[in-house]
Amino acid sequence: MTSSSAPARAPQSAPPDGTPPAARPDDSAAPYGASLADVAVLMPAYNGQADVERTLASFSESAPVQVLIVDDGSTPPLVAPSLPNMTVEILRMPQNGGIERALQAGIEALAARGFRYAARIDAGDLAVAQRLAKQRASLEAHPEVAGLGMWAQVVALDGTPLFMLAPPADPRAIRRIRFARACFVHPSMMLRIDAVLAVGNYRAAYRSAEDLDLFLRLMERYDCANLPELGVYYELNEGGISATKRRRQIASTLRLQLHYFNAANPYDWLGLAKNLLHFVTPYGTLRRIKRLVYARSAQPRAGA
Template sequence: MIVSVIMPVWNAVNTISKTLESLRAQTFESMEIVVVDDGSTDGTTELLRDQNGIILLERPHRGIVPALNDGLAAATGSYIARMDADDLCRPERIEKQVNYLEKHPEIGLAGCRVEFGGDRKLQAGYAAYVDWINSLTEPEDIALNRFVESPFAHPSVMFRRELLSAFGAYRDGPFPEDYELWLRWMDAGVNMGKVNEELITWNDPPSRLSRTDQRYSVDAFYKTKAEYLFQWLEKNNPHHPDVMIWGAGRVTRKRAAILKACGLRITHYIDIKSRRLNCDTPVIRPEEIPDPDSCMLLSMVGNRGARKQIYDYLTECGFVVGESMLFC
């Protein structure tokens, strides 16, 4: 078997049939579908028992991480693909991701662009996030932007089985399990890329875990990446542990405190407004930023429009992402 598709399922009786249809319609034949039923109570279990062509693991309800890791333990494929029970694959999805990994032996994990399966007006924030992850397809762009937000839709990825034994599987804790895995593997040197095509429809129902579980809150994402961001800076910041942070608002300073607890020293905050903070760290205006050879600058402004303006300004000043500045 070449590919194992791992799909944890919990109370998905209304969507699972179409998801399985999209997997059975794949043009790639050497594939098994491992479905882990995580103690469903809505009829999903009974529906799955009547399905042909799947490996069904029935488990008590423990959550997504134990379900994922049980699926991984049962998988026999050389490549592991993820899928969720409310999303849809294009028929060529598995074939194109296998071809990508076969042609790029230096890449350990391959995602793809995704179609947003929601209402762009009612769910504008999520739609903007989908547009952002779809803009990141090259390994370097993915690596340099991984501290902004998670650069992959979880059900869109396929990775080499050997990464699990080398760097570990999913971890359970107060954090998004997929983002933590990407950050941990990239910190270990795993290169990640994407097939530059929309190969899945990523739906956004109200019940999606990323909308309902505190492990996927903004604060949980930031706490997850703070440790790995600090480790990246240890390796790549010539001025370590000193950094300057663009952004001086309350939320930015709250998150900067997490980095300070890791051991970073914030020499200045940067803001377009003159501010007096209730701390010893001075605030300077953009025109007062020293030259790129003198500092490492972290932009922690969350607004996407502002992020682009900051990037343009710093680039004109000679700053380079990954060398003298980083967005997070």
């Protein structure tokens, strides 16, 4: 997300009561002592030195963590923080060109350095302990999966919990409802770098919806899934892309929906109607509706 000035505190929060996954993967208990030598955290950032440092300091892994920050033309340039158990490299873009080009350059740089996995996070978000080890273990056990996300606790700038994002875990369910709801939390994703390159990498063809564009292309050749447990604290920032570039994001999403539209899938129709409604609904109203919907979904179900 775009950087903010107020530090967010990670709230003590658990996944929604009453909504346990039907079946967790057998590899959910990851080998926390396993090496992360082939994993790199990929963080594009524009200004916000304090947010970058706070986000990187949130990583807690048993193995050393490697990070690539793509500095998208920050003024002054970002400085690599010195943190225990972490090596940080900065790739500097010649000028501010947007998150799409920053991510594209980041993936290419990680591939050139021999990394297999890119773990996304944005400045201002916080990682749950052992997130990287869990995702890597699952991807190693499921080579057909090219992108693996996790649940996210959405928080305000002061760390106050707002609602939980708990997208579906199963790749088949994700393909079916891909447009009816958000099926991935981008800053929670771990990606196979060779698969990302095989489908054309991030690209700027769908501005502000570069993540959805990539996931749809990945799902044409591979599976994408989610680990049904908390992975990140996702900071809701009024200056972020979803707020400041909302109409561009909706327009890009509409183009993607029309490109991949399946008239036989009722969820594609639902997603199209939902996105058109988003186009005409004020952002503040949408936020209130989302909070209400997610708050209700987190309530224990009768008999649970």
